Amino acid sequence: MRAGIALAGLLLGGCATSSLVLLPDDEGHQGSVAVLEVKGQPTDAVIADGNSRTALGNKSPTAKPLGNKGLKEQEAALLTGLPPPARSFTLYFELGTVTLTPQSTTVLNALRAEIAGRSGPEVEVIGHTDTVGSADDNDILSMRRAEEVLNWLASQGFDRSIMSAVGRGERELKEPSVDNFDSPINRRVEVIVR
């Protein structure tokens, strides 16, 4: 029985050709895919040609250009089905408070529209401060800023189960600064919508 399964596995590996289609990312950058192992044996092949198709299972794979034929219909359909990329929003706060700057209140509307427009959304809210005040106080303030945004989103009808909030205090400054430096750029909440 086990031999039969193993044989079936061998046949599968031998005749059915698994394949890789490598494409540039949405920003046009071309990454690569390394072939680390073939049938349990380590290899050092790297597939780096964009818009190529490679049959897998061979220790020295050859990437063939997609050429005029381009993608197969089912491949194109698969790409169309990818979720939209994550989108990030930044909201800024008045010194030492959980009060949004006037400009940032308009960002809230864009944020709400982005979440509402997504299927199965997930929202990560990350609060930050500048270096004014103690590090401990800023941990609390950054969390309160994040909660302020999360609570506003909840008030707009978004379920809390799709959202999470964390505070990072003054650990991740957008604009590097000395201690006790008043920085409007660092007083922020980042919201990632997936």
Added chain:
Amino acid sequence: MLRSSIGIGLIAIMAATPAMAEIARIKQSSGAASVQRGAQQLKASPGLQLLAGDKLVTGKDGRMSLTFVDNTRFAVGPNSQVSVSDFQYDRTRQTGSFVTQVDRGSLAVVSGKVAKSNRDAMKVRTPNTLLGVRGTKFIVEVPD
């Protein structure tokens, strides 16, 4: 006072549901599309939270798409079996490890922060090959 009680409430909710273990969410699905979690078979409805070890299963007319917490995006084609065998991600450090196994069917991937964090931190296994993902968009197809 009100705010701090809300904060504590949130923490309690996060502790009660294994929110820390959430690795991805289903965004869309159509046709026969389910998530196999141990002996459980869950309908792949939009918003369903995935855990490491989950297996994505589609039938002849099935499709699903999902986004991971490191921003990696998947689209699973018809007649597929795809397992997320390992997913670990440190949101603060933005590093982790990610192993996906494509037993059958087709999978489109746009890699995210795990793939960027370390060389070959993201791997994809097919029945005969182990791939190391170095930041890109690709499709893996494994015929029956």
